Amino acid sequence: xxxxxxxxxxxxxxxxxxxxxEKLPADIAAKVKGFRRLSKEDHQRWQKILSEQGxxxxxxxxxxxxxKWTPVQKHIWDEESCRYGVPRSIPFGVNMVAPxxxxxxxxxxxxxxxxxxLSGEDWWCQGYSEPGAGSDLASLKTRAVRDGxxxxxxxxxxxxTLGQHANMIFCLVRTNTEVKNQEGISxxxxxxxxPGITVRPIITLEGEHEVNEVFFEDVKVPVxxxxxxxxxxWTYAKYLLTYERTGLAGIGMSKAALSHLKxxxxxxxxxxxxxxxxxxxxxxxxxxxxxxxAAAISNLRxxxxxxxxxxxxxxxxxxxxxxxxxxQAINDLARRAIGPYALPFLEEELDMDYEGDFLSDxxxxxxxxxxxxxxxxxxxxxxxxxxxxxxxxxxxxx
Ligand SMILES: Cc1cc2nc3c(=O)[nH]c(=O)nc-3n(C[C@H](O)[C@H](O)[C@H](O)COP(=O)(O)OP(=O)(O)OC[C@H]3O[C@@H](n4cnc5c(N)ncnc54)[C@H](O)[C@@H]3O)c2cc1C
Numbered sequence: 040x041x042x043x044x045x046x047x048x049x050x051x052x053x054x055x056x057x058x059x060x061e062k063l064p065a066d067i068a069a070k071v072k073g074f075r076r077l078s079k080e081d082h083q084r085w086q087k088i089l090s091e092q093g094x095x096x097x098x099x100x101x102x103x104x105x106x107k108w109t110p111v112q113k114h115i116w117d118e119e120s121c122r123y124g125v126p127r128s129i130p131f132g133v134n135m136v137a138p139x140x141x142x143x144x145x146x147x148x149x150x151x152x153x154x155x156x157l158s159g160e161d162w163w164c165q166g167y168s169e170p171g172a173g174s175d176l177a178s179l180k181t182r183a184v185r186d187g188x189x190x191x192x193x194x195x196x197x198x199x200t201l202g203q204h205a206n207m208i209f210c211l212v213r214t215n216t217e218v219k220n221q222e223g224i225s226x227x228x229x230x231x232x233x234p235g236i237t238v239r240p241i242i243t244l245e246g247e248h249e250v251n252e253v254f255f256e257d258v259k260v261p262v263x264x265x266x267x268x269x270x271x272x273w274t275y276a277k278y279l280l281t282y283e284r285t286g287l288a289g290i291g292m293s294k295a296a297l298s299h300l301k302x303x304x305x306x307x308x309x310x311x312x313x314x315x316x317x318x319x320x321x322x323x324x325x326x327x328x329x330x331x332x333a334a335a336i337s338n339l340r341x342x343x344x345x346x347x348x349x350x351x352x353x354x355x356x357x358x359x360x361x362x363x364x365x366x367q368a369i370n371d372l373a374r375r376a377i378g379p380y381a382l383p384f385l386e387e388e389l390d391m392d393y394e395g396d397f398l399s400d401x402x403x404x405x406x407x408x409x410x411x412x413x414x415x416x417x418x419x420x421x422x423x424x425x426x427x428x429x430x431x432x433x434x435x436x437x
Contacts, residue, residue: 044111052115059123062088068124069391072299074405076389077126079162079204085126086159096133096157103141103149104157110342121291129201132156132163136209139226139275143267152207152228166196166210166229166253167276173198174425176211177220177273181255183212183227185262185269190214190227192235192258198419202238202251206231215270226272228264235259244411246386280421287355287420288362290335296369297331300324303376303403314376327368334361353433356426363416363423370410377403384408 044052067081089095097113099105108116128134137156140148155161172179181194192212202208208229215223229236235258241250267275301324304315314320341354374381380399387393388404397404417423431437 044115048111048115051112052119055116055119058092058094059119059125062092063123063125064088066391067126071124071126072295073391074299074409075391082126082129083159086128090157090159095128096137098134098138099141099153103153110345114339114342117291118294121295124295127292129162131165131200131205131209132161132207135165135279136163136207136228139209139266139279142278143226143275147263148228148266161207162201162205163207163209164199164202164205164231164253166199166208168198169195170197174422176276177224179211179213179224181210181212182216183214183225183260185214188262189259190262190265192227192229192255192260194255196253196255197251198241199238199251199253200249202231202253203240203248208236208253209266211272211276214272218270221273223270224272224276225269226266226275227260228266229258229260233258233260244414245384245408247389247408247412249412287416288334288338288358289366289416290331290338290362293331293362293366293369294335296366296373297324297328300369300373300376303373303406306400307376307378320372320376323372327365327372330361330365330368334358334365337361353429356421356429357434359420360417360423360426360430366416367413370406370413373406374410377406381407381410 064084067077067085069075070077070081086095093104093106094116096103096105097108097116101107133156137153140152144152152161156163166181167176167179169179169181181192181196183190183192190212192210194212196208196210199208208231210227210229211224212227213223214225217223231238235256237254237256239252239254240248241252243249266272301315304320304324305313307314309317309320315324337354337358341358377399380403384407385398385404386408387395388397389408
């Protein structure tokens with residue numbers, strides 16, 4: 040595998056840098072780099088800029104308004120955008136439901152939904168998990184019963200990320216109880232304004248409202264909102280998960296978080312000297328940096344195999360486990376770097392316009408929130424235990 044970029048790839052990297060220098064709003068980048076709260080409006084403003092550049096839908100065929108980037112170009116974008124402070128792309132519309140609609144939806148669904156995803160008119164959320172169906176997703180119970188031209192939906196979804204902002208939800212629903220679990224599931228698109236849908240917040244450890252419970256009570260969904268065939272939704276759901284798991288290793292984000300950690304540890308003092316010079320602390324930073332470098336190389340190895348026509352297999356699971364462990368280790372070190380100030384956590388400090396006194400310093404303010412929030416990394420997108428099961432079967436042959 041050649042570890043150097045080609046001339047074309049270097050030119051692409053220059054193009055990305057020039058675009059970000061010119062178009063990334065400074066206020067949004069400051070929030071991202073300072074780990075502050077981003078509003079729905081911030082996300083939408085940035086998405087519009089990306090869409091105008093033609094760089095929003097990097098998984099879509101060009102005929103639907105996508106851009107055909109190679110895996111290496113996607114990797115360059117990941118590295119550069121994290122370094123510059125680009126907001127994380129909200130994946131539910133562009134990277135999850137859209138590829139399913141493109142592959143399995145009918146022409147009418149493509150015409151209706153894809154342009155609205157590109158323009159940012161629709162904000163989608165993902166209705167897969169239920170209180171009794173997470174790792175064992177196929178046991179989901181939300182029921183959809185056909186009644187003439189409609190399905191009547193009853194049940195509950197949970198952990199619905201940013202569902203409070205969404206006007207559309209894609210759901211896995213049970214349409215047949217007489218067959219094996221996987222064979223009786225359908226993939227339905229629903230308007231969040233439909234009577235009978237209720238969204239309730241779940242407040243996470245750091246006091247933020249990021250996830251929700253969504254309840255369905257006799258919700259009437261037109262039959263034309265079914266994607267593909269009835270009872271075949273499991274196939275589409277699995278196809279979507281291959282997109283969800285792509286990029287979960289978050290190498291670019293870990294690199295940005297590591298450089299923030301080093302900068303923080305250079306400013307904070309221990310026994311009158313910068314913390315980064317403390318032998319024990321610097322050893323911990325070195326360990327995580329070595330792990331990150333190894334994960335970045337593995338990531339490139341997988342990219343190279345995809346470029347050569349392969350498909351990412353169980354290696355993605357390995358990368359998800361390592362990548363999320365590294366990110367959590369960096370968060371842990373950052374929390375340790377601010378010492379006792381990690382404890383009295385003031386939620387208001389997460390807002391960019393906060394004008395009160397900071398408990399510690401401005402850059403340290405959101406570190407506890409981030410530490411707690413990122414506990415999620417080893418749970419969502421298939422928990423790390425589930426990924427380890429995949430590695431043990433597919434790679435180790437156990
Ligand atoms: C912050 C956050 C956001 C999320 N956003 C969404 C969203 O937008 N939409 C959505 O549909 N879902 C979302 N999820 C749900 C997520 O996909 C599930 O939490 C995840 O699949 C795990 O399911 P569970 O929580 O039911 O845990 P369970 O499946 O009950 O697992 C509990 C524990 O048991 C372990 N375990 C379970 N089965 C096995 C096994 N076979 N072998 C070994 N260990 C096992 C798990 O690893 C875990 O540690 C989100 C979750 C979080 C935390």
